[in-house]
Amino acid sequence: MRPIQMVDLKQQYHKIKSEVDEAVIAVLESVAFINGKPVQDFAEHLSTYIGSKHVIPCANGTDALQITMMGLGLQPGDEVITPSFTYIATTEVIALLGLTPVFVEVDPKTFCMDPVSLENAITGKTRAIVPVHLYGHAAPMAEIMTIAAKHGIPVIEDNAQAIGGTYRYDNGTRKKTGTIGIAGTTSFFPSKNLGGYGDGGAIFTDDDDLAEKMKMIANHGQRKRYYHDIVGCNSRLDTLQAAILDIKLKYLDRYIAARKTAADYYDRALTTVPGITVPFRALYSDHVFHQYTLILDGIDRDGLNKFLAEKGIPSMIYYPVPGHRQKMFEGFDTTKVSLPVTDWLTERVISLPIHTELDEDQQHYIVSAIREYINQ
């Protein structure tokens, strides 16, 4: 059996090595390292794939969030509502821009923003809502959009973990996650579902004016070279990364299918294990399984993590400290909220290896080890 990793990028690379190597060498030969043709090509292909009028490539998924918040003209003191149960990038940029992060609950089944908690957190100062499609499961977008529309607040979808996923409305129509709010953001961090071989990110929007403004912000606030109209930053997707991502985009649906197959295997093998709750899949969400995350009840999580590690099986806690308990936000009154579901989940979640190269032998071994731990 091959060694088990949380993510097996090497095996995945080797399957597309000749294509990737050729594209990388072509960029090297072109020496157009910044804003080379592959950047525009990739943005166009991604725009078609995702179904968004504009795709603005940038340096990483954190910048994508920052540029979007700047593009929306958010000002210091404005409140931005976001789940506490997410990766730090979502919430950190809010504070970085002098905005106030307002942490709300997630649903204990989907791990995504709880609409009731959202609605209760809206004040006269709320200027944006940032749901996260965590672990690859879509947030309840119809409900979130209805609440947002009622109060006239823009929604930014953090789609870093769910690219390629879809949201299904009650009437059966579908939209890709990241294309429902005024803007969506994503990350091409290597371990993400569409990962480059370095950092990268992108923003999606159908809004022409916002797209224009965000393009300027990502490029030192200029439309015309050396004429800087607004304060921006320098956030670009490298040509090399774009060339690699353009190839990997063609495989994205296959990569997602492989993740789903692995998730189905885990589901079948673990559903009946007492004390384990396998990932919930809401009818409205096509889960793309960036992570396969269990909820443990009455099982010693650290013990399981150690037991698996001794058998060569990695497992991870995403994330050990929720936003409202991070030191960096100590200065905000908004962290002094009670988020019992978030705290409950934080103590109980554990993520198993999931990636495009996981095979049944490995999964059989992982599942057997979990059963052995629980039965001992």
Ligand SMILES: *Cc1c(COP(=O)(O)O)cnc(C)c1O
């Ligand atoms: C990875 C990630 C980001 C940020 O992506 P980077 O490219 O690492 O900056 C933002 N939000 C979520 C939920 C993520 O998982």
